Amino acid sequence: MESIMEEKMKLLKEKLGELADLHAASAVLEWDQLVNMPEGAAADRGEQIATIEKIKHLKSTSDELGQLLDDLTEYAKQLDPDADDARLVKVAKRNFDKQTKVPTEYVTEFARESTVAQSIWEKAKGTSDFAMFQPNLERLVELRREYADFFKPWDHVYDPLLDDFEPGMKTNEVQEIFNTLRPKQVKLIKAIREKEKVDRSFLFLDYPEKKQWDFGEEVITKFGYDWKHGRQDKSAHPFTTSFGINDVRITTRVKENYLPTAMFGTFHECGHALYEMGIAQNLNRSPLADGASMAVHESQSRMWENLIGRSMQFWNYFYPRLQEIFPSQLGNVSLEKFYRGINAVEPSLIRVEADEATYNLHIMLRMELEIALMEGSLEVKDAPNAWNQKFEEYLGILPPNDAEGILQDVHWSFGGFGYFPTYALGNLVSAQLWEKMSEEIKDIEGKIENAEFDVILAWLRENVHVHGAKYEPQELIRKITGSKITPEPFVKYLNSKFGEIYGL
Numbered sequence: 001m002e003s004i005m006e007e008k009m010k011l012l013k014e015k016l017g018e019l020a021d022l023h024a025a026s027a028v029l030e031w032d033q034l035v036n037m038p039e040g041a042a043a044d045r046g047e048q049i050a051t052i053e054k055i056k057h058l059k060s061t062s063d064e065l066g067q068l069l070d071d072l073t074e075y076a077k078q079l080d081p082d083a084d085d086a087r088l089v090k091v092a093k094r095n096f097d098k099q100t101k102v103p104t105e106y107v108t109e110f111a112r113e114s115t116v117a118q119s120i121w122e123k124a125k126g127t128s129d130f131a132m133f134q135p136n137l138e139r140l141v142e143l144r145r146e147y148a149d150f151f152k153p154w155d156h157v158y159d160p161l162l163d164d165f166e167p168g169m170k171t172n173e174v175q176e177i178f179n180t181l182r183p184k185q186v187k188l189i190k191a192i193r194e195k196e197k198v199d200r201s202f203l204f205l206d207y208p209e210k211k212q213w214d215f216g217e218e219v220i221t222k223f224g225y226d227w228k229h230g231r232q233d234k235s236a237h238p239f240t241t242s243f244g245i246n247d248v249r250i251t252t253r254v255k256e257n258y259l260p261t262a263m264f265g266t267f268h269e270c271g272h273a274l275y276e277m278g279i280a281q282n283l284n285r286s287p288l289a290d291g292a293s294m295a296v297h298e299s300q301s302r303m304w305e306n307l308i309g310r311s312m313q314f315w316n317y318f319y320p321r322l323q324e325i326f327p328s329q330l331g332n333v334s335l336e337k338f339y340r341g342i343n344a345v346e347p348s349l350i351r352v353e354a355d356e357a358t359y360n361l362h363i364m365l366r367m368e369l370e371i372a373l374m375e376g377s378l379e380v381k382d383a384p385n386a387w388n389q390k391f392e393e394y395l396g397i398l399p400p401n402d403a404e405g406i407l408q409d410v411h412w413s414f415g416g417f418g419y420f421p422t423y424a425l426g427n428l429v430s431a432q433l434w435e436k437m438s439e440e441i442k443d444i445e446g447k448i449e450n451a452e453f454d455v456i457l458a459w460l461r462e463n464v465h466v467h468g469a470k471y472e473p474q475e476l477i478r479k480i481t482g483s484k485i486t487p488e489p490f491v492k493y494l495n496s497k498f499g500e501i502y503g504l
C-alpha cells in the first residue's frame with residue numbers, strides 16, 4: 001500500500017513538474033516580449049503563448065490529475081501536516097478544484113472580453129473619456145460576478161476574487177483591517193498637511209541613466225541579489241519574473257530627470273526576487289515554488305524598498321557613495337535634506353507615485369469601490385463620481401479628470417478585481433515582519449548602517465522564503481509573528497517615522 005502511494009506521489013510530482021516547465025516556458029516568452037521582442041512579432045508571440053497556455057490548461061484540469069489528487073488526499077492526511085508532500089498535495093488539490101469549477105467557455109469569454117477592454121481602456125484613458133470604457137467595465141463586472149458564482153456558497157461575492165490572490169483570506173477580514181487603518185492614516189496625513197512642505201527639488205535634476213543603473217546594481221548586490229541566477233533589464237513597467245527558482249529576473253525603468261524611479265524600483269523588484277531565490281530547492285518545479293500570496297510577496301519588496309531603502313541608517317552608509325557618483329547634483333545637499341526629500345509626504349493623484357504615508361489610502365478607495373460594484377450597490381456609470389468623492393475625503397484633493405482618477409490603473413481593464421488590497425496588505429505585513437525581526441536580530445539598525453544585509457536576508461530566508469507557497473498567508477504570518485495580519489505595527493512605523501520628519 002505504502003509503495004503504491006509513493007509511486008503515485010512520484011507520478012504527481014512528474015505531472016506538476018511538467019506544468020511548472022510549461023509555466024516557465026510561457027514566462028520566458030512573456031519576459032522576452034516585454035524586454036527584447038521586435039514590435040512586428042507581437043501577433044505570432046500571442047499565438048505561441050496561447051498555445052502553451054492551452055496545453056497547460058488541458059494538463060492542469062485532466063481527469064488523470066484529478067484522480068491522482070483524490071487518491072493522494074487521504075494518504076497525505078497521514079503525513080506530518082507540515083511535510084512538503086502533504087502541503088504539495090493540499091495546494092495542488094486546491095488549485096485543481098478551483099480551475100475545474102470554472103467552465104472552459106467562461107475562460108474563453110473572459111479572455112476575449114478583457115483583451116478588448118484593455119485596448120478600449122487605453123484609448124479612454126488617453127482622452128480621459130470614462131463613458132467610452134463604461135460598457136466594457138459593466139461587462140467585466142458582470143463576468144466577475146458570474147465567476148464568483150462558480151464558487152458558491154460564499155459569505156461574500158468578493159471572497160472568490162480575493163482568494164485568487166490571497167489564498168484563504170476573506171473579505172470581512174480585510175475590511176476589518178482597513179477600517180482600523182483608514183482613520184489613522186487620514187489623521188496622519190491631515191497633520192502633515194499643516195506642516196511646511198519638504199524641499200525635494202534636487203531629485204528632479206539631470207541624473208544620467210548609466211550612473212543610476214550602476215548604483216542600483218551596486219546596492220542590490222549588497223542586498224544579496226544573486227547574479228548567477230538572475231539579471232536586470234529595462235522595460236516600460238518594472239517587474240520580476242522567475243523561470244523556476246534558479247533564474248529570477250528583474251526589470252527597471254530609468255527617468256533621467258527624477259532620481260527615485262529607477263533606484264527604488266530596483267530595490268523593490270530585488271525584494272521580490274530575493275523571495276523567489278530563497279525558496280527551498282526541493283520545492284522547485286512544483287506549485288510550492290512560489291510566494292505564499294501577493295501580499296506576502298509585496299511585503300518583501302516593500303521591506304527592501306522602504307523599511308531598509310528609505311531609512312536613515314541605509315543612507316548613512318550609501319549617501320556618500322551617491323554623492324560621489326552625482327557630485328554636481330547632490331554635492332551640496334546634506335544627508336538630512338536628502339533623507340527628508342526621498343520621504344516627503346504629499347497627497348497626489350497617482351497611486352504608483354504615492355509616498356509611504358498616503359499609498360494605502362489609494363488602495364482602500366479602490367477596494368471599497370470594487371466591493372460596491374460586485375455587490376451591485378454601486379453602478380458602473382456612477383463609479384467616477386464615487387471615486388472622486390472618496391478621493392477628496394481620504395486624500396484632500398479632487399481629481400481634475402478621469403484619466404488621473406478612475407481610469408489611471410490597468411487592473412480593472414483586465415478584470416483584476418481582488419488584486420488591489422494585496423498591495424496595502426503587503427505594507428502591513430512588511431512592518432509586522434520587521435517588528436519580529438528587530439526583536440530577534442541584535443542591533444538591526446547598526447547592521448543596516450554598515451550595509452551588513454546578510455543577517456537580515458538570512459532571517460527572511462529562514463522564516464519566509466524557504467517555505468515558498470506551503471502556507472496560506474494568514475497561517476504563515478501567524479507562524480512567524482504569533483499574530484494574523486494586523487495594521488498596528490505599520491501604523492506605529494508610520495507615526496514614528498513621519499512624526500520625526502515632520503515634527504508632529
Ligand code: CO
Binds near residue numbers: 298301
Ligand atoms: Co511589487
